[in-house]
Amino acid sequence: EPEVTQTPSHQVTQMGQEVILRCVPISNHLYFYWYRQILGQKVEFLVSFYNNEISEKSEIFDDQFSVERPDGSNFTLKIRSTKLEDSAMYFCASSAGLALIYTQYFGPGTRLTVL
């Protein structure tokens, strides 16, 4: 069964450093998303991406964040200068489309720890 994969599973970084989280969405999917979950809190939407453009972003997704689809298979989330409050699980998701309601399938997550 096709699945979303994410690397690394755990990333530890120093405050102020740049990190790139990587995702490989399901191969025939067209819409890609990033969500985060701070320990003990709700899963929160960050950004949706379609046709090499951001479709929607939340207030959390400020200038420190960026997304990219550098090739036909990877989807990345970059945090330019990490803060302590960026420590969270980051989930990538993908869906086949939007015209009908297409289910979003989530990856296993990357645990980001900012020291």
Add this chain to the structure above:
Amino acid sequence: EDQVTQSPEALRLQEGESSSLNCSYTVSGLRGLFWYRQDPGKGPEFLFTLYSAGEEKEKERLKATLTKKESFLHITAPKPEDSATYLCAVQGTNAGGTSYGKLTFGQGTILTVHP
């Protein structure tokens, strides 16, 4: 702003003891309500999508129902392997009447089933 509230926060059941989880929502232009299962340290795993009031979906011991204001996840004769956090999420439309896939999650119900 879309809002999702789940109750109870935690539920402890004996194996075989049926019960229900509640998801109350407010959303502008509901496009879909989703139930996911999340195991500790893992990504959300898709269970059901419900599109309109009156709809019901079933999968093994789980049955999801939807009204105009809430959804229920009924668990019949649960087993210890059903222990997990169950997440409810809604997808609505933005001020322009469109949707780019953003899911708004509740805080989840932590289900523990004892043998």
